[in-house]
Amino acid sequence: MKKEIIAFQGEKGAFSQQAARQFLGENVAVLPCERFELVYMALRDGVATGAAIPIENTLHGSVHENYDHLLNFEVTIVAETSVRIIHNLIAPPGTKFRDVTKAYSHPVALNQCLKFFSTNSNIRKETFYDTAGSVKMLMEQRPRGAAAIASSVAAETYGATILKRSIEDDRQNFTRFFLLRPKNFRALRSATNEKSPFKTSIVFTTRNSPGSLFRALSALALRDISLTKIESRPMRGKPWEYLFYLDFLGHSSDEKVKNALAHIREVADFLRVLGSYPAARSA
Amino acid sequence: MKKEIIAFQGEKGAFSQQAARQFLGENVAVLPCERFELVYMALRDGVATGAAIPIENTLHGSVHENYDHLLNFEVTIVAETSVRIIHNLIAPPGTKFRDVTKAYSHPVALNQCLKFFSTNSNIRKETFYDTAGSVKMLMEQRPRGAAAIASSVAAETYGATILKRSIEDDRQNFTRFFLLRPKNFRALRSATNEKSPFKTSIVFTTRNSPGSLFRALSALALRDISLTKIESRPMRGKPWEYLFYLDFLGHSSDEKVKNALAHIREVADFLRVLGSYPAARSA
Numbered sequence: 001m002k003k004e005i006i007a008f009q010g011e012k013g014a015f016s017q018q019a020a021r022q023f024l025g026e027n028v029a030v031l032p033c034e035r036f037e038l039v040y041m042a043l044r045d046g047v048a049t050g051a052a053i054p055i056e057n058t059l060h061g062s063v064h065e066n067y068d069h070l071l072n073f074e075v076t077i078v079a080e081t082s083v084r085i086i087h088n089l090i091a092p093p094g095t096k097f098r099d100v101t102k103a104y105s106h107p108v109a110l111n112q113c114l115k116f117f118s119t120n121s122n123i124r125k126e127t128f129y130d131t132a133g134s135v136k137m138l139m140e141q142r143p144r145g146a147a148a149i150a151s152s153v154a155a156e157t158y159g160a161t162i163l164k165r166s167i168e169d170d171r172q173n174f175t176r177f178f179l180l181r182p183k184n185f186r187a188l189r190s191a192t193n194e195k196s197p198f199k200t201s202i203v204f205t206t207r208n209s210p211g212s213l214f215r216a217l218s219a220l221a222l223r224d225i226s227l228t229k230i231e232s233r234p235m236r237g238k239p240w241e242y243l244f245y246l247d248f249l250g251h252s253s254d255e256k257v258k259n260a261l262a263h264i265r266e267v268a269d270f271l272r273v274l275g276s277y278p279a280a281r282s283a
Numbered sequence: 284m285k286k287e288i289i290a291f292q293g294e295k296g297a298f299s300q301q302a303a304r305q306f307l308g309e310n311v312a313v314l315p316c317e318r319f320e321l322v323y324m325a326l327r328d329g330v331a332t333g334a335a336i337p338i339e340n341t342l343h344g345s346v347h348e349n350y351d352h353l354l355n356f357e358v359t360i361v362a363e364t365s366v367r368i369i370h371n372l373i374a375p376p377g378t379k380f381r382d383v384t385k386a387y388s389h390p391v392a393l394n395q396c397l398k399f400f401s402t403n404s405n406i407r408k409e410t411f412y413d414t415a416g417s418v419k420m421l422m423e424q425r426p427r428g429a430a431a432i433a434s435s436v437a438a439e440t441y442g443a444t445i446l447k448r449s450i451e452d453d454r455q456n457f458t459r460f461f462l463l464r465p466k467n468f469r470a471l472r473s474a475t476n477e478k479s480p481f482k483t484s485i486v487f488t489t490r491n492s493p494g495s496l497f498r499a500l501s502a503l504a505l506r507d508i509s510l511t512k513i514e515s516r517p518m519r520g521k522p523w524e525y526l527f528y529l530d531f532l533g534h535s536s537d538e539k540v541k542n543a544l545a546h547i548r549e550v551a552d553f554l555r556v557l558g559s560y561p562a563a564r565s566a
Contacts, residue, residue, distance in 0.1 A: 018562075059523040061515075107390070107412070127410055131391070150360075172520050213513065214497070214504035219496035229525075230496065232513050237455050239341040239365075242512075247326045 001098075006179075007031040007039045007048035013132035013154030015083055019177035021153075022081045037279065040073040043182055044108055051075070051180040056229070057085070058174045060108065066178075067233050067245055070203070070274055074183035077201055077275030085173040087113055089164040090135050090155045091147040099162045102126045102135035104171040105149035108153060114225050116167040155197040176280070198251040199228065202261070203236070204268040205243055208283050213244065219263035223256045251276040289459050289462075290314040290322045290331035296437030298366055300459035303335040304436075305364045316566050323356040325350070326465055334358070334463040337543050339512070340368070342389065342455045344393065349461075350516050350528055351555055353486070357466035360484055360558030363534035368456040370446040372398055373438045374430040380446045385409045387417035388432035396432060399450040406430075481534035482511065483559040485544070487551040488518070488526055495550065501545035503531055506539045534559040 004024055008016035012032050020028050031048050033039045054063045070077075079219040087109055091100065102124040103110070103117075110117075110125045117125060123206055126146075128134040134148035139158045147163060148154075155162050186200040206212035250257040252273050265271050287307055291299035295315050314331050316322045337346045345531050353360075370392055374383065381502075385407040386393070386400075392405040394410045409429075411417040414523060417431035422441045430446060431437075438445050489495035505508055512530040533540040535556050548554050 030324070056517075059519065061347045061517055062344075125433045127412060129410060170519070172522055174522050211504035211507070211509075213510055214500045217497045217500060221494035224494070226494075227496055230513065230515050234339075234341045234344060236342065239455055239457050244513075 002049055002155040002212045003029065004050065005029045005031050005048045006051070007033055007278060009033055009036045009039050011130050011133040011154075013135060014130070015085060015151055015175060016052045016054060016108050016177065017151075017157075018153050019081055019083050019175075019179075022083065023052060023079055023177075023179045024050075032238075033238050036069055038226045040069050040075065040180075041071075043075060043180060044073060046182075050078075050180075052177050054175045055080075055178050056176045057238075058172060059112070059170060060264060061077075062231050065231060067231060068236075070201075071243065071272070075180045075274075076183050076185050077178045077277050078130070078181045078185065079179040079277050080199065080280045081177050082181070082216075082280050083177060085112070085168065085175055086129075086151065086166050087168040088115050088152055088155060088162045089116075089136075089147050089167055090150055090160045091163050092138055092142055093159070093161045094245050095147065095161065095163065099144035099145055100147045100163065102143075103147045103149050104128040104137065105137055106131045106134075109149050112169055113167050114175065116164075132157065178275075178278075186212075197249060198254075198276050199247055199273040199277045199279045200250055200252050200257060201245065202264070202271060203243055203245045203263075203274060204264060204271040205241075206268055208245035210280060215267045216244070219260045219267070223260050225250055225256065225260055249279065285332055286312065287333065288312045288314050288331045289484060290325040290334045291336070292316055292319045293421055294413050294437075296418060296434060296440035297413070298368060298434055298436075298458060299335045299337060299460065300440075301434060301436050302337070302364055302366050302417075302458075302462075303353055306335060306362055306460075306462045307333075308547060318359050319352055319562035323352050323358065323463075326358060326463060327356060329424075329465075332464075333361075335460050336463060337458045338363075338461050339459045341455060342395070345514050347516060350486075350489050350514060350526075351519075353484075353528075354526065354555070358463040358557075359459050359466050359468055360461045360560050361464045361468065362453065362462040363459060363482065363563045364462070364559045365457045365459050365563050367454075368395070368451065368458055369434065369449050370414075370451040371435055371438060372399075372430050373433055373443045374446050375420075375421055375425055376442070376444045377563040378430065378444065378446065378505070379510045380429055381448065383430045385410040385426075386430045386432050387420065389414045389417075392432050395452055395456065396450050398452045399447075415440070419533055420492045461558075462560075480532055480562045482530055482562045483535050483540060484528065484530050484531055484557040485547070486526055486528045486557060487547060487554040488524075489551055498550045499547050503529075503549070506543050508533055508539065508543055528557075532562065 188257035225239040231245040414433040415437035
């Protein structure tokens with residue numbers, strides 16, 4: 001059996017690495033990539049056996065770039081998982097909290113810790129390209145009075161110390177991740193998980209006429225198939241036209257799902273099934 | 284008549300200022316705000332008479348934070364407009380293109396000019412909190428070999444020079460803006476625009492049961508009302524539950540729109556009309 005290598009975007013210690021561990025165990029080998037596109041290329045070229053990608057955050061909504069890549073690369077979604085986003089104030093060993101005057105992190109992470117910054121007004125926000133990358137930079141360059149905001153996996157990865165745990169404003173902050181495999185990957189419905197509920201993700205476009213989305217959704221509703229997510233994405237080069245991404249309960253090999261997909265094909269210009277996978281336990 | 288002051292997020296010279304000019308003329312007075320929330324507060328408190336906010340970009344999708352604020356603040360959408368996003372390389376007067384070694388801008392703007400950076404590999408990307416703000420900083424601090432990426436309005440505002448025009452990768456890059464007014468603002472359908480097509484924006488939640496979104500959309504489809512946009516937003520504190528934002532053609536005072544809204548109220552837990560406004564000419 002080929003050794004598992006899971007590609008993800010970001011530096012070692014990113015929340016995506018946490019997701020990879022939830023999918024495949026603590027010791028899974030990972031391939032950090034600078035950009036999302038490189039993650040998909042690593043999967044396509046066989047450099048990685050799988051990819052862990054964030055698709056949706058409960059505070060910020062969908063990670064749009066990944067919706068676009070799911071369409072453009074030939075990949076299959078084989079699993080989903082939910083990671084709670086816990087931000088920690090991290091610094092090189094020996095740094096004291098009272099000496100911290102600035103905190104580096106990605107702008108999104110900084111903005112999720114506004115209460116911390118208003119309580120600690122002596123600490124300045126410093127934007128950095130990556131959460132885990134800010135810990136890596138601190139350990140290499142040791143700027144005076146500097147800390148970073150990142151995951152506990154990032155602190156562990158770079159041998160840094162957590163000065164304050166869980167400084168995020170909102171504890172109801174979860175990111176949903178997909179485990180992707182190459183398109184030809186066979187996701188068998190084994191006897192063990194036959195009973196667990198499945199989800200299916202699809203993408204389609206409709207003719208731009210009144211009621212066209214409604215007709216596509218009727219293919220699900222008329223068969224009592226439960227829609228769990230709908231996302232519209234602008235089409236590149238066609239301003240104000242949209243792709244629709246749906247998640248619904250059921251497996252693409254279920255009889256009623258097969259019928260629903262055939263029905264959607266009748267009313268859609270284009271349809272692709274992105275994968276069927278066991279539904280993660282709700283956060 | 285009260286003097287118009289239009290609030291927007293960002294520094295002077297932001298694309299939102301361009302939108303404010305498209306709404307109300309070149310000389311409209313503006314109130315730049317550091318955060319979106321402050322824009323809505325300025326409108327609520329009467330410090331501003333209106334607000335220009337970005338709601339959707341053709342490459343990146345919706346500006347989610349504004350969908351959340353539209354719900355939380357008592358505002359009315361009274362107009363929409365579309366701004367083409369043109370990025371320019373800007374520097375203090377006297378700077379030569381060949382001397383530029385770094386370009387400051389917001390990460391989104393930097394990522395929309397990747398072809399420029401790969402052609403000019405001697406120029407390093409430097410993240411900054413704001414596009415127009417990076418021009419302001421250059422003019423104040425004059426760092427050596429530095430340029431900024433921002434709008435032509437930003438160059439004009441701060442007296443900087445455009446070294447290269449239109450360096451964005453994709454010319455089909457538009458942002459749709461709303462003009463907001465306080466909720467009690469009366470948008471009269473004047474005789475002059477009575478014939479122009481209107482759009483209405485609403486937000487609602489449904490019971491989390493199979494087909495509930497479908498039933499809400501049926502209220503529009505069964506009346507041949509054309510849906511132009513659908514957006515789902517996670518609900519804060521209720522992970523994986525959603526608010527739905529719809530735009531459709533028609534005015535809330537049209538008979539069939541009134542009937543459709545009454546029908547949606549029957550199936551929705553909550554519904555609010557965010558405004559009816561003349562539809563912008565398609566980009």
